[in-house]
Amino acid sequence: DAKTTQPPSMDCAEGRAANLPCNHSTISGNEYVYWYRQIHSQGPQYIIHGLKNNETNEMASLIITEDRKSSTLILPHATLRDTAVYYCIVRAPSGAGSYQLTFGKGTKLSVIP
Amino acid sequence: EAQVTQNPRYLITVTGKKLTVTCSQNMNHEYMSWYRQDPGLGLRQIYYSMNVEVTDKGDVPEGYKVSRKEKRNFPLILESPSPNQTSLYFCASSFYRDRRPNTGELFFGEGSRLTVL
Numbered sequence: 001d002a003k004t005t006q007p008p009s010m011d012c013a014e015g016r017a018a019n020l021p022c023n024h025s026t027i028s029g030n031e032y033v034y035w036y037r038q039i040h041s042q043g044p045q046y047i048i049h050g051l052k053n054n055e056t057n058e059m060a061s062l063i064i065t066e067d068r069k070s071s072t073l074i075l076p077h078a079t080l081r082d083t084a085v086y087y088c089i090v091r092a093p094s095g096a097g098s099y100q101l102t103f104g105k106g107t108k109l110s111v112i113p
Numbered sequence: 114e115a116q117v118t119q120n121p122r123y124l125i126t127v128t129g130k131k132l133t134v135t136c137s138q139n140m141n142h143e144y145m146s147w148y149r150q151d152p153g154l155g156l157r158q159i160y161y162s163m164n165v166e167v168t169d170k171g172d173v174p175e176g177y178k179v180s181r182k183e184k185r186n187f188p189l190i191l192e193s194p195s196p197n198q199t200s201l202y203f204c205a206s207s208f209y210r211d212r213r214p215n216t217g218e219l220f221f222g223e224g225s226r227l228t229v230l
Contacts, residue, residue, distance in 0.1 A: 032217065034217070034218075036219070041150075041201055041224060041226075042223060042224065043117070043203055043205075043221030043222050043223050043224055044156070044203070044205075044219070044221050045221070046218035046219065046220075049217065049218070087155075087156070091217065101146070101158055101161075101171075101219075102155075102156070102157060102158055102171075102172055103148070103155050103156035103157075104155045104156075105153070105154070105155035106155060
């Protein structure tokens with residue numbers, strides 16, 4: 001799986017959109033981009049994933065650039081409960097290598113009142 | 114309720130005393146994995162299992178063993194724990210990615226905080 005690069009920390013004002021970037025310049029054509037978040041020391045929680053097209057669900061939106069070398073997770077109206085570490089990973093379709101996953105250090109998002 | 118259950122949640126032990134951290138999932142997932150989390154190092158994969166009797170090393174397998182005798186269980190074994198294995202451990206599971214309508218998402222347990230003195 002390709003490696004990802006994320007800023008170590010970001011701040012966002014409560015009620016504003018939080019835009020979390022992720023660089024995955026070595027991503028392969030069949031690899032998906034996944035986002036997870038971890039609140040305090042709880043188990044990470046799945047947020048969203050995508051391949052080429054932008055995706056939206058009840059939690060967030062995912063914008064993937066046309067060359068797929070980077071993506072942005074958007075939390076449209078950040079709340080204090082969105083304060084967490086956010087992980088961006090890339091993952092190939094099924095196959096042994098696609099399950100050797102390393103989450104890295106992620107981005108610590110602090111939502112400020 | 115769909116969940117991944119780890120036990121114990123907290124454990125303090127001494128160097129060399131064998132211990133097992135259990136992990137069980139009730140979602141009929143084929144894939145299971147163990148991670149450790151240390152300050153400043155993020156989540157690192159220890160071992161993973163594609164299905165019963167199929168396991169493989171992750172990034173940091175040294176000092177750990179696993180077994181997958183049943184689909185729902187994936188215990189992590191520390192034969193001779195050392196202080197550098199003091200960490201927060203997470204178990205995770207999922208279906209294979211290409212099993213529709215599977216999203217490929219990993220479900221994580223609540224974590225097991227292990228301290229080795």
